[in-house]
Amino acid sequence: xxxxxxxxxMKYLRKDRLPTIFCAGCGNGIAMNTFFKGMEMAEIDFENLxxxxxxxxxxxxxxxxxxxxxxxxxxxxxxxxxGIKLANPQHDVAVFSGDGDAAAIGGNHLxxxxxxxxxxxxxCINNSIYGMTGGQISPTSPRGSYGTTAPYGAxxxxxxxxxxxxxxxxxxxxxxxxxxxxxxxxxxxxxxLNKGFSFIEVISQCPTYYxxxxxxxxxxxxxxxxxxxxxxxxxxxxxxxxxxxxxxxxGEFQKKEELEFTDKLCKLLEEQCVTGKPAAVRxxxxxx
Amino acid sequence: xxxxxxxxxxxxxxxxxxxxxxxxxxxxxxxxxxxxxPVPVNEEKCKKCGLCALMCPDQAIKVDEKDEE
Ligand SMILES: Cc1ncc(C[n+]2csc(CCOP(=O)(O)OP(=O)(O)O)c2C)c(N)n1
Ligand code: SF4
Ligand code: SF4
Ligand code: SF4
Numbered sequence: 001x002x003x004x005x006x007x008x009x010m011k012y013l014r015k016d017r018l019p020t021i022f023c024a025g026c027g028n029g030i031a032m033n034t035f036f037k038g039m040e041m042a043e044i045d046f047e048n049l050x051x052x053x054x055x056x057x058x059x060x061x062x063x064x065x066x067x068x069x070x071x072x073x074x075x076x077x078x079x080x081x082x083g084i085k086l087a088n089p090q091h092d093v094a095v096f097s098g099d100g101d102a103a104a105i106g107g108n109h110l111x112x113x114x115x116x117x118x119x120x121x122x123x124c125i126n127n128s129i130y131g132m133t134g135g136q137i138s139p140t141s142p143r144g145s146y147g148t149t150a151p152y153g154a155x156x157x158x159x160x161x162x163x164x165x166x167x168x169x170x171x172x173x174x175x176x177x178x179x180x181x182x183x184x185x186x187x188x189x190x191x192x193l194n195k196g197f198s199f200i201e202v203i204s205q206c207p208t209y210y211x212x213x214x215x216x217x218x219x220x221x222x223x224x225x226x227x228x229x230x231x232x233x234x235x236x237x238x239x240x241x242x243x244x245x246x247x248x249x250x251g252e253f254q255k256k257e258e259l260e261f262t263d264k265l266c267k268l269l270e271e272q273c274v275t276g277k278p279a280a281v282r283x284x285x286x287x288x
Numbered sequence: 289x290x291x292x293x294x295x296x297x298x299x300x301x302x303x304x305x306x307x308x309x310x311x312x313x314x315x316x317x318x319x320x321x322x323x324x325x326p327v328p329v330n331e332e333k334c335k336k337c338g339l340c341a342l343m344c345p346d347q348a349i350k351v352d353e354k355d356e357e
Contacts, residue, residue: 005291007347008338018296019346024323025300029345037342181342219345220305 025219027178027204038188056098058125075106114168118261127206135209171196173254177203177226290328296348299323
């Protein structure tokens, strides 16, 4: 039951830790709200949820949520989440990660979890920069954007994370921005309902570093930029690459059904098990 | 009824900007931390879509579904 005057999301939060450490207008808070909304829409039991994160501003989110959570090392949340899911396949496991956490230091873990199609839901908050450490360029920083490590503008081609995860084998992949909170909530719902690896890329605002360095001082300006630059995937698919420079392609990138990793492993254990104990336990402790 | 929690609001004004009915306005009202807290001055125009509560990054907004008596 909602308490009078309280946000509908307050019931999921550790109130004694609020307000969050996030800067005013940071997109992390919107990602958090849409996560709860998507979770409700998918009718996920909050008591059954485990949240995992790495290091970064975005990775602070699980610490505010009143459920079991793990705050792990930089780039490794998906690996920890894989362990949790394999040991406790009955739990709903979700990961909060930044673009640096998921795609730079954690890039390998991301593609291999997608390849395995393990049933976890990754919410990647892509603010195109390293927020926590002071505005360094990340693998998703757009060409020409400024950061403390790119005073003349980023020279490299950025990763399109949703395309990357689709190619790697993720079975539900969608990208929206914090300026599309309803579509984003719906994508998170679908991510939860997908029995396999789900990747929701949230293009988000870091007004403090990305905004300040790229002539968008306020979170309002940043949200307007995201809204105006967004183009639906099915429309973008018919356009040339040159026409899409500077655009944010939003929508569903992948939605398909495939056998899931924990299911495959459980089945294998069942088939191989003659003693009632899993095979690994037999060989390690019984000398066979 | 619309409630804005002064202790949580950081004054980003996303609610003021993105409410489709322009319900909120920035005022001179300051909270303890010196933040300008928005006020739902045009509350009668609210259509209870819930967008402001979903977009408020600091979980400071509650929009009651029921109309006031
Ligand atoms: C092993 C290791 N290398 C580097 C760091 C420093 N570090 C902390 S957060 C971070 C990047 C954060 O960027 P991102 O994941 O995009 O999250 P954001 O803060 O933008 O939400 C880095 C490089 C670290 N904590 N551990
Ligand atoms: S530094 Fe950027 S990402 Fe980190 S809390 Fe501030 S606005 Fe958000
Ligand atoms: S969106 Fe929330 S934090 Fe931002 S000004 Fe409105 S009430 Fe305050
Ligand atoms: S519920 Fe909708 S109309 Fe009402 S104040 Fe919020 S955003 Fe505006």
